[in-house]
Amino acid sequence: MMSPFSYKNNVLCAESVPLSAIAEQFGTPAYVYSKASITSNFAAYADACKQYAPGGEATLICFSVKSNSNLAILQLLAQCGSGFDIVSGGELLRVLAAGGSADKIIFSGVGKSRDEMRLALSHDILCFNVESIPELHRLDAIAGEMGVRARVSLRVNPNVDAKTHPYISTGLKENKFGVAYEDALATYRIAAALPHLDVTGIDCHIGSQLLDDAPLLEAVDKLIELIDQLAAENIVLHHLDIGGGIGIDYQGDKPVAVGDYLQRLFARIDAWRAARHGGKPIKILFEPGRSIVGNAGVLLTEVQYLKHGSEKNFAIVDAAMNDLMRPAMYQAWHGVQEVIAPQRSDTVTYDVVGPVCESGDWLARARPLAIAPGDLLAIMSAGAYAMTMASNYNTRGRAVEILVDGDTTHQIRRRETPQELFALESLLK
Numbered sequence: 001m002m003s004p005f006s007y008k009n010n011v012l013c014a015e016s017v018p019l020s021a022i023a024e025q026f027g028t029p030a031y032v033y034s035k036a037s038i039t040s041n042f043a044a045y046a047d048a049c050k051q052y053a054p055g056g057e058a059t060l061i062c063f064s065v066k067s068n069s070n071l072a073i074l075q076l077l078a079q080c081g082s083g084f085d086i087v088s089g090g091e092l093l094r095v096l097a098a099g100g101s102a103d104k105i106i107f108s109g110v111g112k113s114r115d116e117m118r119l120a121l122s123h124d125i126l127c128f129n130v131e132s133i134p135e136l137h138r139l140d141a142i143a144g145e146m147g148v149r150a151r152v153s154l155r156v157n158p159n160v161d162a163k164t165h166p167y168i169s170t171g172l173k174e175n176k177f178g179v180a181y182e183d184a185l186a187t188y189r190i191a192a193a194l195p196h197l198d199v200t201g202i203d204c205h206i207g208s209q210l211l212d213d214a215p216l217l218e219a220v221d222k223l224i225e226l227i228d229q230l231a232a233e234n235i236v237l238h239h240l241d242i243g244g245g246i247g248i249d250y251q252g253d254k255p256v257a258v259g260d261y262l263q264r265l266f267a268r269i270d271a272w273r274a275a276r277h278g279g280k281p282i283k284i285l286f287e288p289g290r291s292i293v294g295n296a297g298v299l300l301t302e303v304q305y306l307k308h309g310s311e312k313n314f315a316i317v318d319a320a321m322n323d324l325m326r327p328a329m330y331q332a333w334h335g336v337q338e339v340i341a342p343q344r345s346d347t348v349t350y351d352v353v354g355p356v357c358e359s360g361d362w363l364a365r366a367r368p369l370a371i372a373p374g375d376l377l378a379i380m381s382a383g384a385y386a387m388t389m390a391s392n393y394n395t396r397g398r399a400v401e402i403l404v405d406g407d408t409t410h411q412i413r414r415r416e417t418p419q420e421l422f423a424l425e426s427l428l429k
């Protein structure tokens, strides 16, 4: 769909609501999300699954909770039929609190603790995406103690180059994630021999913000080879999980359309099934995050001061790196738009920075803006890996979250108060 953020009567709106009205009612900084954008981005996956999955192949879209874990957003996605990909016990409890069902939850991550495994087993989640041999042994032991069986998939590292930022590339040999491709067969044999594990699937996740689907298709080819080799050893897998990773437009980027990617993917799977898999169905899972919520949100902020230096001009705003870590962490580029459409003739080039005491506290660099103190800015593409990465550094309360639905606003998380930030601390007796 078109961006849910567009100018109406010279005011930038979320769906039909002017961002200036949201700032007035809820204050700044504020994350503002569009409900229609989230549901239509989810529908792009769901509709393509319906359209292209060969022979009605079973599919499950497991939203990556770490990209945006607000309860209302998880609830909205659960209502759309989404499953969930979690990376902690905390995320599991969030999904359940939001009304997600445990039988659609998969649990990823390299460092699952004993308590997290117990919690997930007690809810009988769909599958553990296991990333190492020691993790297999720990999970087997805990399932044994609990008298249950754990369904497992191995996260295999297909060693393909996702051609994205090194910090968000995960499928290469040097990454900490997954089991090396060369070790996958041996690791599956170990898993299959453990008494309290049911080996049900295979998964990968090669990176994030991928603009091209070629590395994903390459990864699928490599996983399919493994499925065949395992079948020859009587280790029969029931699902293939391709992970997430489809990118969004941050800076004029042109990510592959989800429908085109899924069409190509299912065509390969269909050809393989017909030729080698004996036509047996295999369930296909996806773990998208950014492509569902990334461009469905903005971070709304107010200009506090303008500072004109000899080298640079700074626009100091009331949002900071604690609200949006991505620029400091990955040198990520986020669009910045004036909420009131400006007169373009009098722009000045600014670095947009926050109040936090770090030189790394910047949100955008060298942007032409026509602004004055008190003006509002929207930091674009802040629906994914923004609030979920927010911190309380400098004892800054995390921002309010607003979900817009047409002309209605819902506060889906209130702003933290300073007292709440130190409420868990104690003075010495």
Ligand SMILES: *Cc1c(COP(=O)(O)O)cnc(C)c1O
Pocket: 064, 066, 067, 085, 108, 109, 205, 207, 208, 209, 243, 244, 245, 246, 287, 288, 289, 290, 291
């Ligand atoms: C972060 C993550 C995802 C989601 O990635 P996106 O790029 O946001 O789609 C999916 N699977 C795993 C295992 C992840 O760690």
